[in-house]
Amino acid sequence: xxxxxxxxxxxxxxxxxxxxxxxxxxxxxxxxxxxxxxxxxxxxxxxxxxxxxxxxxxxxxxxxxxxxxxxxxxxxxxxxxxxxxxxxxxxxxxxxxxxxxxxxxxxxxxxxxxxxxxxxxxxxxxxxxxxxxxxxxxxxxxxxxxxxxxxxxxxxxxxxxxxxxxxxxxxxxxxxxxxxxxxxxxxxxxxxxxxxxxxxxxxxxxxxxxxxxxxxxxxxxxxxxxxxxxxxxxxxxxxxxxxxxxxxxxxxxxxxxxxxxxxxxxxxxxxxxxxxxxxxxxxxxxxxxxxxxxxxxxxxxxxxxxxxxxxxxxxxxxxxxxxxxxxxxxxxxxxxxxxxxxxxxxxxxxxxxxxxxxxxxxxxxxxxxxxxxxxxxxxxxxxxxxxxxxxxxxxxxxxxxxxxxxxxxxxxxxxxxxxxxxxxxxxxx
Amino acid sequence: xxxxxxxxxxxxxxxxxxxxxxxxxxxxxxxxxxxxxxxxxxxxxxxxxxxxxxxxxxxxxxxxxxxxxxxxxxxxxxxxxxxxxxxxxxxxxxxxxxxxxxxxxxxxxxxxxxxxxxxxxxxxxxxxxxxxxxxxxxxxxxxxxxxxxxxxxxxxxxxxxxxxxxxxxxxxxxxxxxxxxxxxxxxxxxxxxxxxxxxxxxxxxxxxxxxxxxxxxxxxxxxxxxxxxxxxxxxxxxxxxxxx
Numbered sequence: 001x002x003x004x005x006x007x008x009x010x011x012x013x014x015x016x017x018x019x020x021x022x023x024x025x026x027x028x029x030x031x032x033x034x035x036x037x038x039x040x041x042x043x044x045x046x047x048x049x050x051x052x053x054x055x056x057x058x059x060x061x062x063x064x065x066x067x068x069x070x071x072x073x074x075x076x077x078x079x080x081x082x083x084x085x086x087x088x089x090x091x092x093x094x095x096x097x098x099x100x101x102x103x104x105x106x107x108x109x110x111x112x113x114x115x116x117x118x119x120x121x122x123x124x125x126x127x128x129x130x131x132x133x134x135x136x137x138x139x140x141x142x143x144x145x146x147x148x149x150x151x152x153x154x155x156x157x158x159x160x161x162x163x164x165x166x167x168x169x170x171x172x173x174x175x176x177x178x179x180x181x182x183x184x185x186x187x188x189x190x191x192x193x194x195x196x197x198x199x200x201x202x203x204x205x206x207x208x209x210x211x212x213x214x215x216x217x218x219x220x221x222x223x224x225x226x227x228x229x230x231x232x233x234x235x236x237x238x239x240x241x242x243x244x245x246x247x248x249x250x251x252x253x254x255x256x257x258x259x260x261x262x263x264x265x266x267x268x269x270x271x272x273x274x275x276x277x278x279x280x281x282x283x284x285x286x287x288x289x290x291x292x293x294x295x296x297x298x299x300x301x302x303x304x305x306x307x308x309x310x311x312x313x314x315x316x317x318x319x320x321x322x323x324x325x326x327x328x329x330x331x332x333x334x335x336x337x338x339x340x341x342x343x344x345x346x347x348x349x350x351x352x353x354x355x356x357x358x359x360x361x362x363x364x365x366x367x368x369x370x371x372x373x374x375x376x377x378x379x380x381x382x383x384x385x386x387x388x389x390x391x392x393x394x395x396x397x398x399x400x401x402x403x404x405x406x407x408x409x410x411x412x413x414x415x416x417x418x419x420x421x422x423x424x425x426x427x428x429x
Numbered sequence: 430x431x432x433x434x435x436x437x438x439x440x441x442x443x444x445x446x447x448x449x450x451x452x453x454x455x456x457x458x459x460x461x462x463x464x465x466x467x468x469x470x471x472x473x474x475x476x477x478x479x480x481x482x483x484x485x486x487x488x489x490x491x492x493x494x495x496x497x498x499x500x501x502x503x504x505x506x507x508x509x510x511x512x513x514x515x516x517x518x519x520x521x522x523x524x525x526x527x528x529x530x531x532x533x534x535x536x537x538x539x540x541x542x543x544x545x546x547x548x549x550x551x552x553x554x555x556x557x558x559x560x561x562x563x564x565x566x567x568x569x570x571x572x573x574x575x576x577x578x579x580x581x582x583x584x585x586x587x588x589x590x591x592x593x594x595x596x597x598x599x600x601x602x603x604x605x606x607x608x609x610x611x612x613x614x615x616x617x618x619x620x621x622x623x624x625x626x627x628x629x630x631x632x633x634x635x636x637x638x639x640x641x642x643x644x645x646x647x648x649x650x651x652x653x654x655x656x657x658x659x660x661x662x663x664x665x666x667x668x669x670x671x672x673x
């Protein structure tokens with residue numbers, strides 16, 4: 001048993017630290033932003049539910065990894081033991097935290113009202129956090145997330161670049177991240193880019209790898225607890241519904257209770273400092289952070305760059321002749337079929353535009369839908385289920401990043417080779 | 430568009446942001462990481478090659494070692510066989526030498542014994558001879574009575590071998606001495622004078638001398654010639670025979 005604890009200890013500790021850091025990080029974010037003098041409010045229950053979900057899935061992952069590692073070197077007895085003891089331990093942990101922070105937590109009389117994850121306000125448009133700042137555009141929560149994604153990607157990249165050497169860095173501390181980064185780069189470069197792009201792999205690789213890293217970071221960071229759940233509580237001016245708020249220490253939280261009894265609520269919560277003390281007023285949450293991939297500006301921008309670079313590589317590989325693909329006037333000389341071919345070549349242009357749309361809306365749609373799904377699941381049943389969907393969303397985030405990168409690579413490969421093929425086909429037909 | 434949150438300013442901001450990230454990553458990160466990975470692969474390949482070479486070297490060393498071991502074993506057997514052979518040889522040699530030595534010592538001892546025996550035998554013979562002579566002397570002197578003396582004197586000229594008497598012939602008989610054990614009678618003297626003058630040129634006188642030590646018989650001296658027909662001479666002959 002001692003051996004078991006010694007082996008399992010790190011994983012449990014990691015889970016505990018993750019949980020604590022989520023909570024502490026949430027509080028820190030409150031206090032930090034609170035010093036800015038803004039109206040600081042959070043939907044605590046949603047945050048806790050999402051934290052539970054993520055921690056749960058991470059623990060399950062850790063368990064799976066631990067089982068694999070264990071299975072690799074230990075006897076069957078130990079494997080049975082861990083199936084019988086460790087698995088229930090972890091599942092129990094997840095279940096317990098889910099119950100406490102989720103279902104059970106709903107019954108906690110915090111500030112006189114039940115604490116429960118609220119149904120999120122579903123908005124496609126990123127919410128502004130400030131007044132107009134850049135050329136009349138306010139700072140939105142996705143822009144804040146963008147800065148974080150940049151920091152993570154650049155930080156990881158520069159760390160890996162600094163540690164890069166013929167010998168792999170030791171697998172401890174930041175070395176783990178460096179190893180992960182090197183593993184990613186090697187897998188993408190050796191197994192994908194070289195196969196798809198051939199001799200152009202070295203030149204094209206930074207673009208597609210940047211796309212992959214950015215999209216992956218944008219997708220995964222959106223799953224961190226705090227995204228979508230910590231923000232400022234605003235009166236639901238323009239929005240439908242709205243919720244009553246409760247105050248708990250320095251925190252202000254939305255409750256799942258619709259703001260139905262205005263006079264009563266106002267009477268209880270003078271501390272809210274709202275100007276309309278007597279009027280029935282619901283509150284909504286404007287999160288400080290929202291997944292970057294749920295901002296269409298990000299996905300469209302990325303898609304524009306990707307498609308533009310496809311054209312650039314096409315021209316670089318084939319010269320100005322690349323554009324014959326779009327204006328196949330040479331085919332006109334071949335009579336009726338030639339005219340058809342010319343019209344088809346015009347369609348190519350439309351397909352390039354369609355690429356931008358498919359790129360951007362695929363990514364946006366998947367991630368946005370994922371977040372809506374998570375929010376609704378936490379609202380409906382904050383008990384184990386969010387953990388399952390967190391696992392799903394982690395997978396979806398990875399897949400979407402991979403698809404974006406892969407399609408970019410394939411389009412570049414086609415553009416650099418496409419003309420010759422089309423030409424020879426034309427001769428044959 | 431506004432409902433979807435698409436805004437040219439954000440769009441441009443996102444594009445610029447991505448271009449910036451792309452630029453920084455492709456400048457600062459990917460070349461270094463890819464280079465490091467390349468180096469690592471080269472290092473691993475080199476390591477594998479080195480390991481292979483080392484393995485080959487080890488195998489050849491093993492074979493060499495085996496060969497040397499076998500050679501050493503064969504050499505050892507050869508040396509041992511040689512040593513055994515030499516030892517055998519030496520043993521045989523030493524054995525034969527020892528045998529020869531023993532033989533030689535035996536020989537010497539035998540010779541010594543032989544010599545000793547000879548010596549002892551010689552001594553014995555001398556003593557026996559002496560005893561025998563003494564006895565013979567006694568017997569002879571006891572046995573020689575008057576008549577035997579006379580017969581011995583009478584037989585002198587017939588008993589002495591003619592060759593000896595022939596030597597006397599022609600000699601100048603100016604001084605002839607005749608020795609006898611008992612005093613001769615005149616008849617015997619006449620007889621002797623006559624016998625002598627038959628054989629030699631008897632010029633002078635014949636001197637007769639009596640010497641009992643000759644025991645019996647006669648000794649005739651002519652000049653420096655002696656014809657010994659005495660018993661004593663015969664005893665001497667016996668003695669020589671006994672001592673022989």
